[in-house]
Amino acid sequence: MSANAPLLEADDVTVSFPAGGGFFGLAKRKVRAVNGVSLTVRRGETLGIVGESGSGKSTLGRALLGLEPISSGHVTFDGIRISDGRRPALVTLRRRTAMVFQDPANSLNPRLTVNETLAEVLRVHAKVSRAGEAARVAELLSLVGLDPALGDRRPRSLSGGQCQRVGIARALAVEPDLVIADECIAALDVSIQGQIINLFLDLQERIGLTLVFIAHDLAIVRRLCDRVAVLYLGRVVEEGPTEAVFSAPRHPYTAALIAAIPEIDPDMVLPDAPMGGEPPSPMAMPKGCPFHPRCAFAENPCRTGAPPVLARRDNHGWACILAPGTLRSPSPTPARSQPLEISA
Ligand SMILES: Nc1ncnc2c1ncn2[C@@H]1O[C@H](COP(=O)(O)OP(=O)(O)O)[C@@H](O)[C@H]1O
Ligand SMILES: [Mg+2]
Known part of the structure; x- marks a missing residue:
């Protein structure tokens, strides 16, 4: 198998939830939390998935690992279609992939010591002899920078950072080909965040880990990820090599997200309002381009036309009908007051 073969492929994946509000649970309305997402993750590659809270990142991450039923489309892992729900495919997925969840404390069994938690995974997956x-x-504990002496402790006597490392050690115990990490460092102190990032960088180097890194912190994504996909209202609006996306974003939403992150250039003055308008909700999907109500560059076709499809050039895709050069010209509409909400 070539080092660059796709390990994970999503083809037009949609995940819908009942929107509620109907009669006796017979509501026909559905919310598309993930709306026609296609992605490819190659072996050894790290793909960042970014977007505001509610954009569908967690739902997509779960769907990619078969932890959330998908409404349409396909997910393929190492050439095996897993989205038809057949048991052998799911067993393969469980043996070869792992998810690291955002909330470290709640994702560990409080009754088990660290050693017991890890030993359980080794036993279930028959990884080593007794x-x-x-x-x-x-x-495994040393691998994630934890003193093996902590192995006798239970989660309640560990710090958040220590629990998160145990969560990562548990994921690595499977010896996974693929890890999906969902905002796994968002709750941690900056210094611990740095240590976890370094751990992932190290694992990329040493074991060729393939990683899908879901985050809302673009500065960290820039450091860690080879490619980045930007989600807006459940759709990929931009996807490409990290440096290309960061240095020359082609979608106004990506441009506004990047402009709103002070860490990239701490001295940079934040734009008055990179975007105005309501925060997005898949319950109230606008007509035309889903981003047009908040887009400083929107023109008439953006309001009335079909939602733009992802165009590709140089391995870099974006879903906007405006010429990429448009983003560099000054905003044609007066800045509105609401700043971009980027917290998770
Ligand atoms: N189990 C669920 N039932 C109904 N709606 C859900 C469920 N999970 C997520 N959603 C909705 O789907 C959308 C995307 O959520 P989520 O994937 O958690 O986004 P993110 O991780 O980017 O914050 C949100 O509008 C959320 O309210
Ligand atoms: Mg989430």
Whole structure:
């Protein structure tokens, strides 16, 4: 298998939830939390998924690992179609992938010690002999920078950062080909965040880990990810090599997200209002381009035409009918007052 072969492919994946508000639970309305997403993750690559809270990142991450039923489309892992729900495909997925969740404390069993948590995974996946278990548990703890002496503790006597590392060690115990990490460092102190990022960078180097890194912190995504996909209202509005997307965004939403992140250039003055308008909700999908009500560059066709499809050039895709050069010209509409909400 070539090092660059796709490991994970999403083809036009949609995930709908009942919108509620109907009679006796017979509501026909559906909310498309993920709306026609196509993505490819190659072996050894790190793909960042970014977007505001509610844009569908977590739902997409779960759908990619078969943890959320998809309404239409297909997910393929290492050439095996997993989205038809057949057991052998799901067993393969469980053995070869792992998810790291945002909330470290709640994703660990409070009754088990760290050692027991990790040993359980090793046993379920028959990774080592009983005799080799303790050594492997200690090795996993060292791998994530934890003192193996912490192995006798339960989650409540660990810090948030320590719990998150145990969550990552548990994911790595599977020896996964693919990890999907959902905002796994958002709740941690900046110094611990740095340590976890370094751990991922190290694992990319040493074991060729393939990683889907869901985040709302663009500065971290820029450091860690080879490619980045930007979600807006459940759709990919831009996708491409990280540096290309950051240095020359082609979608106004990406441009506004990047402009709103002070870490990229701490001295940079934030634009008055990179975007105005209501925060997005898939319950109230606008006509035309879903981004047009908040877009400083919107023209008439953006309001009335079909939602733009992803155009591609140089391995870089974007879903906007305006010429990319448009984003560099000054905003044609007066800035509105509402700043962009980027917290998770
Ligand atoms: N289990 C669910 N039932 C109904 N709606 C949901 C469910 N999970 C997520 N949603 C909705 O789907 C949209 C996307 O949510 P989510 O994937 O959590 O976004 P993100 O991770 O980007 O914040 C939101 O509008 C959210 O309210
Ligand atoms: Mg989320």
